[in-house]
Amino acid sequence: MRAREAFLMATEALRVNRLRSALTMFGVIVGVLAVVVLVAIGTGAKDAVESEIAGLGSNIILVVPGQIGVGALPTQSRLGLADAAHVRRAVGDPSRVTVSVASGETMRVGRNEAFVTITGTDENIPNIFDRPLAKGRHLSETDVDTRRRVAVLGSEVASRLFGDIDPIGRQATISGARFRVVGVYETVGATFGVARDQEVHIPVTTAQRLLGLSRINGIAIGATGPDEIEPLRRRVVAALEERHPGERFSAVTQTQLLGTIGSVLGMLTGVLTAIAGISLLVGGVGVSNIMLVSVRERTREIGLRKALGARQRDVLTQFLIEAVLLTTIGGVLGILVGVGGSLLIDAVTPVPATITLWSVLLAFGVSVAVGVFFGVAPARRAARLDPVAALRAE
Amino acid sequence: MTAPATAPPAFEGENLRRSYQADGVAVEALRGVDLCIESGEFVAIIGPSGSGKSTLMHLLGCLDRPTSGTLRVGGVDVATLSEAGLAELRNETIGFVFQSFHLLPRTSALDNVALPLVYRGVGAAERRTRARAALTAVGLGHRLTHRPAQMSGGEQQRVAIARALVGDPKVVLADEPTGNLDTRNGAEVMDILAGLNADQGVAVVLVTHEPEVAARASRRIHVRDGRIEQDAR
Structure with a gap:
């Protein structure tokens, strides 16, 4: 028997039982749809986070007390402005170091x-971060x-506070203290869920007094190029650990952040895909x-085909093609709906979704493999039917 | 027409036995059958139900193998053949006609008749040509696109005969071919089978319990209790 004949027989069998074929496909459609959509959302989230990190600026090193890692406990900050001065000396160029x-x-x-998020910082913000002004000036x-x-x-x-009025030179109150607005940043969006457009930058010295603190949360350093990041990172950590013997400090780079977040999101996507x-x-x-039901229903037909000269292989092929056709058509429909759904999600919801070729091909x-895997058992049952018994079947 | 003396017998069975396991008990359906059917013969196998005539028929049709004994079909020992080899032998040398027709319900007469050629690897165009010729030969040249449900029982059995003939078999095995037909249609089917035997030299072996059907054959083999009781020419 030629492959074409087997294919035609299979399509005919599916066509005859249209409703049943459609319902059977439905399961595959939903499964494939879920895989495509969830992978798209996972990929979209990863892309979005990566572009957020890249949007911070380039070659940034963030120094925080304690050790950073998934599952590490937050550490009480022991960093102060004196430490920032120490780091400035270690870096050699004070203008490439800022605090917060x-x-x-x-x-x-x-x-x-x-x-709002009140952030105490200094005049070096624009040297390190991508933070363009819409009007006014930076801190000096x-x-x-x-x-x-x-x-x-x-x-x-x-x-929110000034509406259409130009805020430059106007007064605003934080905890009863009056502040004069000297600048407004451009819209930059959120990073890691931190809405940076809801930040208010004030001088770090003013912030410490206002908040009653002597510490700072962290130090940010801008390296001059990608090659300088690693030596600079080591130098700064060594300088701080020398100053505070027995304590640990961490300096994370954007690359590290990307790696960590990428692996977390990758794991999440993996889990979602597994569920799908x-x-x-x-x-x-x-x-x-359904294939088992179909084999049982068509026992007489199988017996007849065998009597007329069908080999076990011919019967096996016929039923296997039928199963693979079911899952493949279901798979293609699932991919189409999944791609459409992902584009829709991306367009109308805040959830980003990115279709990747590999997920569609996968x-x-x-879906082809599922057809082979789940089609083999029923097809073998059909192929091994005893023709005498099959012809007698009701 | 008589086949040349050099042609091997259509069937040659020596001490054929077939037993089944039914609920753990061995049931002997055939208990040592010796028979030889020459090519071009017209044979009726007669016997009451449970006599083993159907089992014999299945062995001759290569749908089943004997538990012991030797069966040669067209000179080939079926014990030497694989499952695929047996299927090929069925496809090329035997044409089946069943009591209940066994036509595919959603398939036209033409495609039903062409089905054996599918398993022979014959191309679609040639299949159609040969199927059309076979249907015309049984007087159904006007029913090519009809489905089984659109035809009478007699017509359906003629489609089945056309299907048995389309592959140019050496033997047609007919299992109660008139069992589901009225007298007139039954006679018509028998006429076709007899004509096939007389005109084309195709051996016809039919299983029946109707004496008047058996009377059309030139040789009658009576089977009882798994043995040949009488072999009358």
Whole structure:
């Protein structure tokens, strides 16, 4: 028997039992659809996070106390401004080092109020981070040295508190203290769920007094190029650990962040895909089940075919093609709906979704494989039927 | 027409035995059958139900193998053949006609008739040509696209005969071919089988319990209790 004949027989059998074929395919469609959509969401999330990290600026090293790692406990900060000065000396160029101390506070302008992230920092922010101004100026060295009550607002804070009014030179209140707005940042979006447009930057010295703190949260350093990152990182950590014997400090680079976040998201995508895989498995069991029913129903037909000269191999091929056709058509439909669904999710929800070729090819390959895997048992049963008994079957 | 003397017998069985396991008990359906059917013969196998005539028929049709004894079909010992070899032998030398027709219900007469050629690897165009010729030969040239349900029982059995003939077999095995037909249609089917034997030299072996059907054959083999009771020419 030629492959073409087997194919035609299989399509005919599926066509005859249209509703049953469609319902059987449904299981496979849902499984493949889930795989495609979940992989798209996982990939989309990873892409989004990676572009967020890249959007921070280039060649940034963040220094924090304690050790960083998945599962590590947060450490009480022991860093202070003196440490920042020490790091500046280690780096050699003070303008490439900045500090931050942050706290959530309410900011008021007249009757308007907004809950914002107050970040105490210094004049070096624009040297290290990608933080363009929409209007006004950055914090200055004098602001920090003289502990001025000046603020640079994130774009969202500015529009919430001032609306259409130009905020430059106007007053805003944080915890009862009056601040003068000197600048407004451009909209930059969120990084790791931190809404950077809701930040308010004030001089670190002013922030420490306002918040009653002497510590800082972290130090950020801008390397001059990718090759400098690693030596600089080691130098800074060594300098801090020398200053605070027995304590550990961590300096993370963007590459490390990308690696860590990438592996976490990869794991998440893997788990989601595995769950989707289970539904594909259930779809495959459905195919197996229906094929067994079909073999039983067509016992007489199988007996007849054998009497007319069909070999076991011919019968096996016929039923295997039928099963593979079921899962493959289901797989293609699942891919189409999955790709469509992913594009829709990406377009109308805040969840990013990116279709990748490998996930589509994988889904297709898996649906073919599911057909073979779950089709073999029923097809073998058909092929091994005794023709005499099969011809007698009711 | 008589086949040349050099042609091997259509069937040659020596001490054929076939037993089944039924609920752990061995049931002997055939208890030592010796028979030889020459090519071109017209034979009826007669016997009451349970006599073993159907089992004999299945052995001759290569649908089953004897438990012991030797069976040669067209000179070939079936014990030497693999499953695929046996299927090929069925396809090329034997044409089956069943009591209940066994046509594929959703398939046209033409495609039903062409089915054996599918397993022989014959191309679609040639299959159709040969199937059309076979249907015309049984007087159904006007029923090519009809499905079994659209035809009478007599017509369905004629389609089945056309299917048995389409591969130019050496033997047609007919299992109660008139069992589901009325007298007139039964006679018509018998006429076709007899004509086939007389005109084309195809051996016809039919299993029946109807004496008037058996009377059409030139040789009658009576089977009882798994043995040949009488072999009358």
